[in-house]
Amino acid sequence: MPKLEVRGLTKRFGGILALEDVSFDVEEGEIVGLIGPNGAGKTTVLNCISRFVPPDHGAIAYGQRQILRLARHDVVKAGIARTFQQAELFKTMTVLDNLLIGLHTEGQLGGIASRFSVPARWRTERRRHLRAAEVIEFLGLRDVQHQVASSLPFGLQKRVDVARALASTPRLILLDEPASGLSHEEVDELRQLIVSMRNDLKVTVLLVEHHMGLVMAASDRVVVLDFGRTIAEGTPQQVQADRKVIEAYLGEERPAV
Amino acid sequence: MGGIWQRARVSSLAWLGAALLLIIVPPWMAGGYRIFQFTFVVIYLIAILGLNIVTGYNGQFSLGHGAFYAVGAYVTGALMYHAGTPYWATIPLAGLTAGLVGFLFAIPALRLSGLYLALATLALAISVPQILKKWESVTGGVQGLVLTKPHSPIGALTSDQWLFYFTAVVALVLYIAAWVVLRSSVGRAFVAIRDNEVAAEAAGIPIARFKTLAFGMSAFYAGIAGSLSAFVVAYVAPDSFDFLLSLNLVVGMVVGGTGTIIGPALGAVFIEFLPSYSQDISRAAPGVVEGVVLVVFMYLMPTGVAGFLATAGRKALSLVRGRTVNHGAAGAVPPTLADQEPRAGPGEGG
Ligand SMILES: Nc1ncnc2c1ncn2[C@@H]1O[C@H](COP(=O)(O)OP(=O)(O)O)[C@@H](O)[C@H]1O
Ligand SMILES: [Mg+2]
Numbered sequence: 001m002p003k004l005e006v007r008g009l010t011k012r013f014g015g016i017l018a019l020e021d022v023s024f025d026v027e028e029g030e031i032v033g034l035i036g037p038n039g040a041g042k043t044t045v046l047n048c049i050s051r052f053v054p055p056d057h058g059a060i061a062y063g064q065r066q067i068l069r070l071a072r073h074d075v076v077k078a079g080i081a082r083t084f085q086q087a088e089l090f091k092t093m094t095v096l097d098n099l100l101i102g103l104h105t106e107g108q109l110g111g112i113a114s115r116f117s118v119p120a121r122w123r124t125e126r127r128r129h130l131r132a133a134e135v136i137e138f139l140g141l142r143d144v145q146h147q148v149a150s151s152l153p154f155g156l157q158k159r160v161d162v163a164r165a166l167a168s169t170p171r172l173i174l175l176d177e178p179a180s181g182l183s184h185e186e187v188d189e190l191r192q193l194i195v196s197m198r199n200d201l202k203v204t205v206l207l208v209e210h211h212m213g214l215v216m217a218a219s220d221r222v223v224v225l226d227f228g229r230t231i232a233e234g235t236p237q238q239v240q241a242d243r244k245v246i247e248a249y250l251g252e253e254r255p256a257v
Numbered sequence: 258m259g260g261i262w263q264r265a266r267v268s269s270l271a272w273l274g275a276a277l278l279l280i281i282v283p284p285w286m287a288g289g290y291r292i293f294q295f296t297f298v299v300i301y302l303i304a305i306l307g308l309n310i311v312t313g314y315n316g317q318f319s320l321g322h323g324a325f326y327a328v329g330a331y332v333t334g335a336l337m338y339h340a341g342t343p344y345w346a347t348i349p350l351a352g353l354t355a356g357l358v359g360f361l362f363a364i365p366a367l368r369l370s371g372l373y374l375a376l377a378t379l380a381l382a383i384s385v386p387q388i389l390k391k392w393e394s395v396t397g398g399v400q401g402l403v404l405t406k407p408h409s410p411i412g413a414l415t416s417d418q419w420l421f422y423f424t425a426v427v428a429l430v431l432y433i434a435a436w437v438v439l440r441s442s443v444g445r446a447f448v449a450i451r452d453n454e455v456a457a458e459a460a461g462i463p464i465a466r467f468k469t470l471a472f473g474m475s476a477f478y479a480g481i482a483g484s485l486s487a488f489v490v491a492y493v494a495p496d497s498f499d500f501l502l503s504l505n506l507v508v509g510m511v512v513g514g515t516g517t518i519i520g521p522a523l524g525a526v527f528i529e530f531l532p533s534y535s536q537d538i539s540r541a542a543p544g545v546v547e548g549v550v551l552v553v554f555m556y557l558m559p560t561g562v563a564g565f566l567a568t569a570g571r572k573a574l575s576l577v578r579g580r581t582v583n584h585g586a587a588g589a590v591p592p593t594l595a596d597q598e599p600r601a602g603p604g605e606g607g
Contacts, residue, residue, distance in 0.1 A: 105461035
């Protein structure tokens with residue numbers, strides 16, 4: 001059972017210490033919330049795990065794998081997919097094609113033969129379409145699947161971003177503020193989706209979120225960052241009662257729920 | 258699924274039919290110089306097709322494809338001139354050499370993007386003719402190499418007619434190859450990188466590999482175009498491959514429609530015939546006429562001729578079919594995540 005282990009992550013951007021000795025685990029099958037005020041370093045943690053940012057110190061293991069030894073494009077092959085705070089889509093492509101790109105690595109485990117044999121490529125392409133159709137169904141994107149991604153409202157774009165990450169059949173998904181910019185109802189749908197991802201698709205979730213209601217309702221465990229440091233960790237109830245957490249959020253936004 | 262496939266097959270058959278007509282008919286419409294011009298439309302088409310792969314689909318701006326074209330032309334020229342190689346046998350080597358040059362150029366160019374990449378390719382376009390001039394023993398220097406024009410192996414065809422058919426068949430093969438590649442997962446990865454490099458990499462696409470592949474493939478096409486031009490003109494000289502050639506290819510690509518399959522053909526017609534028609538309109542300042550036509554084109558068809566035709570076609574279709582087309586999609590209420598609840602419910606309970 002792969003477990004994500006983040007150990008002693010430290011990252012400095014010029015004069016800013018974005019992460020300082022951050023450590024936490026995500027067990028298989030968990031939904032872990034990673035919260036903290038703006039600029040706390042949440043996205044930087046995800047960027048380290050997905051290899052977009054090299055940390056100055058620290059280690060990240062996923063099962064037997066040392067993530068920091070992987071190339072950026074190999075992270076998804078290790079079973080870790082991510083979404084982006086700003087829904088980074090392939091804007092001229094249709095929703096379906098966005099998902100097919102999410103399935104790019106599908107069929108690449110078959111070795112050289114599968115890359116150069118035309119029938120094998122066709123079979124792979126067919127598998128991609130079947131898988132994309134499943135994910136489109138799961139996320140209720142059927143009616144917009146042939147629309148160009150950039151023509152969709154922001155809420156749907158964020159859902160496409162999640163869909164593309166899910167398409168790769170990850171074992172761990174990193175969600176970067178999936179609720180930002182969503183309406184009240186959309187946030188509720190999102191909560192159900194995240195829970196269903198874990199329960200039905202057996203995907204482990206690391207949920208970076210600013211929306212306290214969502215994190216507290218969906219997470220099994222919550223890790224709190226403030227100015228790049230872990231200030232609390234525990235169940236949603238424990239974290240909400242934590243004095244340091246309340247102080248960190250004072251003047252920011254009162255923890256809802 | 259079956260319906261889509263059937264439609265795809267019917268429309269690709271229609272395209273193939275149209276392509277065959279365009280291949281068979283032109284040499285009988287006119288003689289001599291006109292046929293030669295048609296042949297050049299085909300040659301430019303191949304080069305623009307190549308440029309379109311790297312710039313249109315992959316988003317790497319190249320102002321230097323004349324350089325790869327020149328490499329292809331000189332490989333063919335040198336082989337024919339020095340080794341007496343038959344013209345047709347030089348084509349693959351010309352393409353592969355240009356492709357290799359493009360691939361190697363792309364490796365350091367990976368660090369550049371946007372305007373910086375455009376400048377680097379511009380430098381390539383400017384320096385290659387200089388290098389060719391200096392390397393006299395092989396390239397014939399400023400004089401260039403005079404080649405023997407290929408004879409028609411078929412008695413009924415003149416040499417010009419034969420060369421048109423020959424280049425047209427090469428173009429058709431390359432067109433189909435490009436179509437197959439661009440519609441495969443490779444083409445999709447090219448576009449993904451153009452649209453959003455960060456997301457593409459997160460999706461598992463090795464950016465460097467696909468960018469160099471696109472450049473190499475693109476240069477391969479330009480090299481083949483150059484190779485064909487060498488024996489069609491029966492002469493290669495450095496001045497035929499100046500910066501204007503690179504610029505013309507960009508103009509052809511943009512006018513035809515960037516990132517489309519049909520665009521290169523339209524763009525090739527444009528860059529081959531615009532200069533001669535401009536001459537007819539104003540002998541004194543043909544450049545001005547070209548400039549004005551270009552501006553008007555871009556103003557009226559900002560997505561290129563191919564984009565314009567596609568939009569116009571869609572509008573015409575929806576006029577013919579009325580609104581029934583849209584009803585199917587608009588009528589249905591989009592399912593929301595709430596619809597998933599019955600599935601999520603039991604899982605949550607268990
Ligand atoms: N690429 C970067 N270059 C410079 N500074 C950065 C970069 N990414 C993040 N930072 C800084 O690091 C800190 C943490 O940012 P981030 O991880 O985005 O916070 P969060 O996602 O919690 O809002 C912020 O002060 C931010 O300005
Ligand atoms: Mg962030």
